[in-house]
Amino acid sequence: MTLAPEDHTQQIPQGGYYSQSTPPAPPAPPTPPLGEGSRPDPKRDRRFGQTMGTALLAAVLASGGTYAATQLGEPSTATSTTPAATATTNPNQNSSPTVVQGNASSPDWSAVAAAVAPSVVSIDVTTQQGSGAGSGVIFDRNGHVLTNNHVVQGATGNGSITVTLSDGRTYNATVVGTDPSTDLAVIKLANAPSDLTPITLGDSEALKVGDPVMAVGNPLGLSGTVTTGIISALNRPVSTGTSNESPFGQQQQSGDEVVTNAIQTSAAINPGNSGGALVNNKGELIGINSSIASLGQGAGSQSGNIGIGFAIPVKEAKSIAEQLIRSGKAEHAFLGVSTRDTVVTDGSAKRAGAQVASVSSGTPAANAGLKTGDVIIAVDGQRVDSATALVAQIREMKAGDKTTLTIIRNGSRQDVSVTLAVKPDSPS
Template identity: 85%
Template sequence: MTLAPEDHTQQIPQGSYYGQSAPPAPPAPPTPPLGEGSRPAPKRESRIGQTLGVALLAAVLASGGTYAATQLGDQGTPTATTTASTTNQNQGSSPTVVQGNATAPDWTAVSAAVTPSVVSIDVTTQQGSGAGSGVVFDKSGHILTNNHVVGDATGNGAITVTLNDGRTYAATIVGTDPSTDLAVIKLTNGPSDLTPITLGDSEALKVGDPAMAVGNPLGLSGTVTTGIVSALNRPVSTGTSSESPLGQQQASGDEVVTNAIQTSAAINPGNSGGALVNAKGELIGINSSIASLGQSSSGSQSGNIGIGFAIPVKEAKSIADQLIKSGKAEHAFLGVSTRDTVVSDGSAKRAGAQVVSVNGGTPAANAGIKNGDVVIAVDGQRIDSATALVAQIREMTAGDKTTLTVIRDGARQDVPVTLAVKPASSN
């Protein structure tokens, strides 16, 4: 089995039902060295972490969910802890849920709280049509979704957004950011009673936390699925941003690399751009891709196998705020090219990202990073590949101070670095 981009917004003929059959996703083209760190073509893997023999398909995933927090009774009364939940109404955004039993979340309450903040998105161009999901970001009608859901509508397409209650509105693109696979669209003459989703804290997540996805899988709007956070900081690569939602090729683009939240909540084509929420109903991630065993014998895209990926809300909010403000987003920049390697670390060996070049005048050069250094951690977070280094840097913002742990001449060193804004001309 091989690793390939996941086709979130499949190209389908006009009039056919989205999510049935679609052409196989094209293999990811060779990617030029990335400014944050890249790896050579011979050992290139998609951003799913490369340890599984699965194909990563860019699925149009939409997930939204409501969370429930625990409501505890008097400590002296054993029967006071029940499965009942309460809902706290937030000012100007979706309510949060207080769970009566932390070990058995009341997903009914979570769904009721979150689904009004999750929308279905339909895109139509001359090449075909596609469907995906999105979340209501603010009362002004901004919708946060994936670039691969709406990117093909730039300039020559039509976008239609359907709210949870069935109302439908046209929408226009505010800004897209292909390198993070995020985009913001805005409803045309949107209503005044929108319910923006409540933002959570992706930094506080732990493996094993409950999670819910809500969205428009296979055209089935308002679908919710539950699971857990099955891994964090998973470096996932789904090809290049030059692969458009409907399978068309654009002129150029960076490889889409995400330091993703991995979840077992079922995510399928059509869920892209939707919400992954915690048990309080707070947004923790934007669903963007799934692991798949590949194409079926009929050529249609395979569905969920229990491994899905979401862009952490911290990164999604930062990009969305920038897109709403200026229509574009800035990215953090380190200034090195790297490749996968294995290095001795004391009496053991470990995988890492070996620096093969350092660009002059960049944060890496200013910090004293040298050719041959092997990066094994960023702020204590393990780095075991060039893709993992790219994912960590892309999650940060320009101006952030970080510490790279490198192995140089057989010894560990901590190197403080202040990240800069990625130049527009940089790969």
């Protein structure tokens, strides 16, 4: 398998979550560059099925997993399991229990599944263009549910949304706010019950490659499915197309490229788990499952799990969700450069980076002294090896955050301190 060579990231076409009837419309054309630091006129390789002898690694939206389909809403009688685990309540948080593992290297996943199940929901969307299904997590006791934008964006017009809890109760829901550029959205249950169990939020900043994880959601309509795996990689820049592409063929107002500084996991991921939970062995939410890698049609039309799935880190998801609940929209950090992929000499070696093609006046980049031709190779010590990777790093931050860019200018390394601003609204 080979990755798309242009930007060393997985190109992930929009609208791949489980659709029950009408198939997704073809993707819209690329949109103008992002202010965070994107390539001018980014290109996407849509040549699925046109490779010979080598499988082109593409990806689709609709993370999830179907390894062991279990109905988590039903209470289970634990058999003899080793090691033992206990669940402790979080009275101050009014959220799902935290699981204390007897042996962290060999987690009791039954305990984790039981703790998380009440906080994960199935989402069904119906519009004039078709119907589809996805997943979500209960964010608070007021009935707010966090999910992916591509799961519910078709219902922002005349569509309808229903949410089914783990115990089978179903409620109508409405969209509170969407953020297409991060592929996140918040919906709210109508007449929400008082016994909702919000999911406990974890710390995505503390994750390590190799940590055990569980994905929970609604793949292929199989509600309450859990799968396990490990964190395969962190800070993986993943592009899922443009945010004006809808699974129902509708055009959205924003045309930003959807870029995530993603958690990569080996937990089985399949269509329908978009918006579902990725949790650690304590049962804490560490990411929102959002996309999967898949083999293109030319490689045998394999569109399900191949062991490469991606989730939006909870740090970013929490920030966006709180903003959407508060005002119905979200602000984003802004650097103010246009960049392109390049390879630069770094001492006696060469390395990939994001070369500054232009700097907009009056922006954080201009105020920090960035210049055309500078090559950005790291953000706060995290490697940047493409223009998309730079966008992913900046998008994970908030306006007002201070960050250090490591650049190569005229063959020499130097650090540049930048205070990020609020990204201006995209022109209509």
